């Protein structure tokens with residue numbers, strides 16, 4: 001097996017422990033060197049601390065739009081997971097290649113790198129761009145500066161293919177997400193005098209109830225979009241902290257909630273609605289007891305949904321590449337919504353399954369990796385025509 005097969009490259013990539021909280025620079029340097037060996041120049045976009053970077057590279061003519069192949073270099077942690085194989089050393093068993101990131105999504109990046117000689121060795125009519133990001137797993141944060149530059153280009157890419165694991169099935173959409181934290185500041189006192197304090201937990205409970213009511217409204221059949229599962233936008237409270245002892249009226253309570261929004265629904269509406277409710281109904285009552293109390297909302301992270309039209313040029317090309325026009329959606333988010341927002345239509349299709357992503361003993365099958373190699377060769381043919 002040669003060093004530039006997708007299998008050998010995946011083994012190399014899994015060896016870089018690029019958990020989102022750590023640096024990805026060793027992996028980026030490896031990719032940059034690999035591309036350089038094939039005569040392809042890379043541009044790096046660093047974070048402020050210069051501990052992480054995005055990599056962008058173009059193969060083919062620079063004065064035309066072309067197609068972006070996009071992947072994130074970071075992986076989720078393995079802490080507390082019961083792995084039976086080494087997470088950061090690839091192993092093979094019964095046609096499966098194991099290691100953190102094998103499915104999500106170093107398998108795709110390995111396949112893209114393995115295709116570089118095919119792209120570089122041909123006279124491409126349209127260019128292919130490689131866009132490898134950091135900090136995707138912590139809210140699609142890293143890709144944004146790279147996108148800001150792409151957006152300004154005179155020749156915008158025609159399409160972005162996000163290689164998140166879909167078992168190479170063509171996917172045109174996913175929901176967007178907004179994650180928020182709500183801080184409730186009450187006023188403490190001895191619990192025997194509870195009415196003289198402002199109970200932060202009880203006010204938080206009212207807000208959480210309100211979110212549930214909003215969620216029920218969003219689930220109304222008139223808002224359904226059957227392409228998604230569940231077919232409506234959802235609201236969920238996932239973390240709550242507050243209180244010190246049963247005999248103290250709690251002064252502080254904070255909780256985190258998220259909105260999973262159908263494409264086209266602005267998740268911020270939920271936050272605005274909650275804010276209005278807090279200001280109209282709750283804060284005046286809190287302040288009537290103690291003036292320096294209140295409720296504050298803070299956005300933690302957000303990414304937009306994606307709903308590329310099945311009638312679009314992007315969808316037609318995707319169908320051609322993966323040999324199927326049975327378009328689906330996925331439950332997880334991708335950077336695709338951000339590309340779409342930047343005016344670059346996005347689709348999702350990559351090797352492996354998200355059933356394995358984020359779990360112990362993550363794997364991608366050799367068969368999927370080979371099929372992805374074949375898909376990228378079809379793309380090279382298409383771009384050379």
Ligand SMILES: [Zn+2]
Pocket residue numbers: 072104105136164
């Ligand atoms: Zn991913």
